[in-house]
Amino acid sequence: MTTKRGISLLAVAFLGLAAAVLAVPAHAVGTPAGTDITNQATVDYQDVNGNALQALSNIVTTTVSQVAAVDVSPDNTSNADPGDVVYYAHVVTNNGNGDDTFDMTAVSSNGWTVQIYHDVNGNGLYDAGTDVLLTDTDTDGVPDTGVLAHDTTYDLLVAVTVPTGAADGTVDTTTVTGTSSFDTNVFDTATDTTTIQAPALSVVKSVSPLGDQPPLTVLTYTVVITNNGTGQANSIVLTDPIPANTTYQAGTITLNGTGKTDAAGDDEADYNVTNPGEVTVSVGSLAASASATITFQVQID
Ligand SMILES: [Ca+2]
Numbered sequence: 001m002t003t004k005r006g007i008s009l010l011a012v013a014f015l016g017l018a019a020a021v022l023a024v025p026a027h028a029v030g031t032p033a034g035t036d037i038t039n040q041a042t043v044d045y046q047d048v049n050g051n052a053l054q055a056l057s058n059i060v061t062t063t064v065s066q067v068a069a070v071d072v073s074p075d076n077t078s079n080a081d082p083g084d085v086v087y088y089a090h091v092v093t094n095n096g097n098g099d100d101t102f103d104m105t106a107v108s109s110n111g112w113t114v115q116i117y118h119d120v121n122g123n124g125l126y127d128a129g130t131d132v133l134l135t136d137t138d139t140d141g142v143p144d145t146g147v148l149a150h151d152t153t154y155d156l157l158v159a160v161t162v163p164t165g166a167a168d169g170t171v172d173t174t175t176v177t178g179t180s181s182f183d184t185n186v187f188d189t190a191t192d193t194t195t196i197q198a199p200a201l202s203v204v205k206s207v208s209p210l211g212d213q214p215p216l217t218v219l220t221y222t223v224v225i226t227n228n229g230t231g232q233a234n235s236i237v238l239t240d241p242i243p244a245n246t247t248y249q250a251g252t253i254t255l256n257g258t259g260k261t262d263a264a265g266d267d268e269a270d271y272n273v274t275n276p277g278e279v280t281v282s283v284g285s286l287a288a289s290a291s292a293t294i295t296f297q298v299q300i301d
């Protein structure tokens, strides 16, 4: 009993292995369409003297019909900045058993502009001048792969254009669909998920000392710029006009605790040069969650 059980388990394991090995090169839905399956029977017999005789049956023929199947892979995810064009690589596989043309669509959940390219050199990257927009080869109004033989693949690039005004944290899902022209009920989809990383600066000003102050009091203004977004902010420039009824106190500008001169061109800051009557500080870049602090002083007239 134990031995038989062991043998049967081994047999199952072997069959499973054989199936796995056979599955790799096998056609996804079997024998190619148009293949003739023919069958004929032979009967051998003898007469009373032992002479061999033979009779053949007629031949019956079955032609394999076409079945459509398609795979669109893989699903992709990416981060992107506003204004980016993100290219997602996909492979369309004709898993049917006959020639087929697959209509391709790609639709953004946010209604963003999406284009589909043939990745002509199959490198998964957009190459200007090499990769071309998909065309409608069968003139049904939808761009397609052209005729794909069974068990062959076609390389695509889906280009998602992120609008310049896209807010930090916006998520877009673009659905890519390939539909069989042989059987329009047969389709497959893949998704491209794009998460927007944009900078979002807050600017907070404070004054010291607080509260009502008499003339000749020196006021220290502090400006804190914080990037609350998930994308880097670049080319940050602060401008701050000196209020009426006050006088700027020479040489009081600081950036992140370091003193800056009032002259222009020698460091990040100046007073009354880049912008008349104003403090101007070129802060530069702030990564996500980073902040910069600017201070300067005025005296109440
Ligand atoms: Ca390419």
Ligand SMILES: [Ca+2]
Residues within 6 Å of the ligand: 103, 135, 136, 137, 138, 139, 140, 141, 142, 143, 144
């Ligand atoms: Ca088409």
Ligand SMILES: [Ca+2]
Residues within 6 Å of the ligand: 260, 261, 262, 263, 264, 265, 266, 267, 268, 269, 270
């Ligand atoms: Ca300066």
